[in-house]
Amino acid sequence: MNTDYETVRKIGDVLNDPKEPLAGRFRALFTLRNLGGQTAIDCISKCFGDSSALLKHECAYCLGQMQDKGAIPALESVLRDENQETIVRHEAGEALGAIGADSVLDILEEFQHSEIQEISETCQLAIQRIQWLHSQKKHDKSSKLSANPFESVDPAPPAEETTIETLRERLLDEKLSLFDRYRAMFALRNHNSEESVKALAEGLQCSNSALFRHEIAYVLGQMQHKVCVPQLMESLKKLEENAMVRHECAEALGSIAQDESEDILKEYAKDKERVVRESCEVALDMCEYEQSGDLHYADGLIKVQEAKA
Missing domain, CATH: 1.25.10.10 (Leucine-rich Repeat Variant)
Structure with a gap:
């Protein structure tokens, strides 16, 4: 969606303003997800410094759903950050799997051995998802999968x-x-x-x-x-x-x-x-x-x- 830089930034300001009601910040977040682009990614990534684990977790989810490789550095940083809550780090791992780039396999393989079960399981699933995508491309299989009526990744x-x-x-x-x-x-x-x-x-x-x-x-x-x-x-x-x-x-x-x-x-x-x-x-x-x-x-x-x- 073609939206000017300043407009996207203003929506990002709502997302990153702790004085705003949480529900309004969520709505701003999903607006940024729908708009896409690097400016939206930057606004969402800035929010990983917030105190709300719920909001940060949702930010990671949205970056994964956007499937933009521009979000990979921020997501890798969150997954590595032991000061972030487990729910946030898990979602960062899942988002890396949703983006599905080969470049994220190294960090996923590293954290599939995490002592935190939710993180290790998430990274194992993300690796298997990427491997499955590779197998589909390699064998050029005609898809027998049921359609996803919810359009989520x-x-x-x-x-x-x-x-x-x-x-x-x-x-x-x-x-x-x-x-x-x-x-x-x-x-x-x-x-x-x-x-x-x-x-x-x-x-x-x-x-x-x-x-x-x-x-x-x-x-x-x-x-x-x-x-x-x-x-x-x-x-x-x-x-x-x-x-x-x-x-x-x-x-x-x-x-x-x-x-x-x-x-x-x-x-x-x-x-x-x-x-x-x-x-x-x-x-x-x-x-x-x-x-x-x-x-x-x-x-x-x-x-x-x-x-x-």
Whole structure:
């Protein structure tokens, strides 16, 4: 999208202003993601100095979704930075995998051996994603993959089309590699049916990987189906659950935007974990957006243009 430098910078100023409401900063971030280009990347990268792990994590996510190699240096720096929160470093690793450049393999291979499980698993998945992309190019395979109706860049390709029950079994089989289970996860998401939502929601009870459970919550939020609201609420309420999982459950509830979700989001907006509190705050803004019928969540450009007028 062709937008002048000063306009992009003004949107970046909103993103990087800690005095701005968090929900408004999120909207500015997604506006920058949609605009793209190096100026937007620079604005987003500047935000890695913020105090909010949630916002920084979302910045890394957006840089990955942009798939612009110009973001690689900032993402590598975040992944290496032990002062950054695990949720932020994990997302930087996932974003490097989403960009998919050969040049990121060295750092991913280094951190696949991290003592922090969420980081090591993320980097392993990112390596496998890049290797899978290479195999597709090498063999010039005609794709048998189901279409992605959500248009996101995912950490693993969906499994080749198969039955929901078979995919459910793969999803829940903790003996399989995480990459295979992720492939089943995204294939179930792409089925986009009530039956596949129910199968995915069972994954919130899997015990061996918080990263896996957090991704389950993420895809349930993408699908926006109310049948999984009880399971998402249950996971959000679990104080012993990893904060990464609880945060993603909160955002999924905001995206699904049911009346019953609003009460629990308001309750856990007072949670002791900052990333959970802030996720509930952002989720309530998402609820309001989904229920309003407004066409623009990423409204940073509109607001800057209105200010100019």
